[in-house]
Amino acid sequence: MLEIIIQGRGGQGAQTAGNLLAMAFFAQGRQVQSFASYGGARRGTPVSSYIRVDDRPVRLRCDIENADAILCFDASLLEGKLLGCADSKTLIVVNSNRSQEQYQQQLPGFRVLPVDGLAIAREHGLGRIVNSALLGAFARALEAPPLAVITRVLEVESPKKHDENVAACTAGWNIVGSQLQRVAA
Numbered sequence: 001m002l003e004i005i006i007q008g009r010g011g012q013g014a015q016t017a018g019n020l021l022a023m024a025f026f027a028q029g030r031q032v033q034s035f036a037s038y039g040g041a042r043r044g045t046p047v048s049s050y051i052r053v054d055d056r057p058v059r060l061r062c063d064i065e066n067a068d069a070i071l072c073f074d075a076s077l078l079e080g081k082l083l084g085c086a087d088s089k090t091l092i093v094v095n096s097n098r099s100q101e102q103y104q105q106q107l108p109g110f111r112v113l114p115v116d117g118l119a120i121a122r123e124h125g126l127g128r129i130v131n132s133a134l135l136g137a138f139a140r141a142l143e144a145p146p147l148a149v150i151t152r153v154l155e156v157e158s159p160k161k162h163d164e165n166v167a168a169c170t171a172g173w174n175i176v177g178s179q180l181q182r183v184a185a
Contacts, residue, residue, distance in 0.1 A: 002142075003064045006049040007082050008073030010038070013131030017071065018049025020135055024145040024153045025053045033058040046077060069093070071138045073117075073130065078107070086110060093138045093176075095130055100179070113141055113179060115172060124168040125161065132158075132165040136172030141180070147173050 004021070008014025015036055022034035033052040038045075052058045067085045072078050075096040086092060088109050096103075096114040103112035115137040117130035126132065132154060139150050150173075151166045158165045 001052055001054040001058065001060070002068050002144075003066070004051040004053070004069045004071070005064055005067045005082070005085055006051070006071045006073070007077050008047055009043075009077070010045050010047050011043040012073045013129055014047055014071075014073045015049050017073075017131040017135050017138075018051060020131070020150070020153055020157060021139070021145075022051050023157065024139070024150045025051070027153060028145045028149050030055065030145075031057050033060070066090075069138070069142055071134060073134065075114075078112075083107070083110070091141055093134070093141050095134055100183075113137075113176065115175060117172065120168050120171045120175070124171065125164045126168055133168040133172040136169035137176040138172075140173040140176040 006014050006018045018034060018036065022032045026032045031054050035050050037048040050064050052060060065085060067090050069091040070086055072092065072094040075094050078094055090111065092110055092112045094112060094114050095117040097116040098114050100114055103114055115134060117133040118128065120133035121127060121130045135150060139145055147170065151169055154165045154169055155162050
């Protein structure tokens with residue numbers, strides 16, 4: 001079973017990204033459980049989305065305490081409780097313009113992959129809406145679901161700017177692909 005935590009602040013699109021990722025895994029034929037925690041339920045407060053993915057029905061009904069992967073929309077949230085759900089095997093993708101080397105120094109022992117979702121979003125006409133870019137980056141880092149499945153879900157579910165969201169998702173996917181090739185080399 002794959003256990004995922006998506007953490008962000010209200011208004012950043014973390015909940016939407018969690019829903020889209022769950023839909024993409026489901027469209028791929030996987031069994032999915034998705035639930036959220038809203039905290040104060042207002043703009044700027046921490047919000048979390050939790051996803052479990054398996055090939056069999058997901059019957060576990062508790063919080064995720066040890067995530068396989070974390071997508072963090074706001075680097076300032078990459079501490080305390082969130083890191084308490086991670087270990088050295090947890091893949092952490094964080095929305096940040098800082099380098100991977102800086103995160104290795106700041107968080108030794110963690111697998112952190114920074115992606116500048118804001119730059120990608122702005123480049124593709126989405127302003128500060130980073131969820132499509134981060135969704136593509138996260139899926140590429142996880143190696144699932146495939147880009148074609150995610151973009152199909154985005155085309156159907158994006159309320160507006162379909163082409164821009166798909167382009168940002170694809171750019172996030174490609175940037176992480178390049179980062180992974182450099183690490184492997």
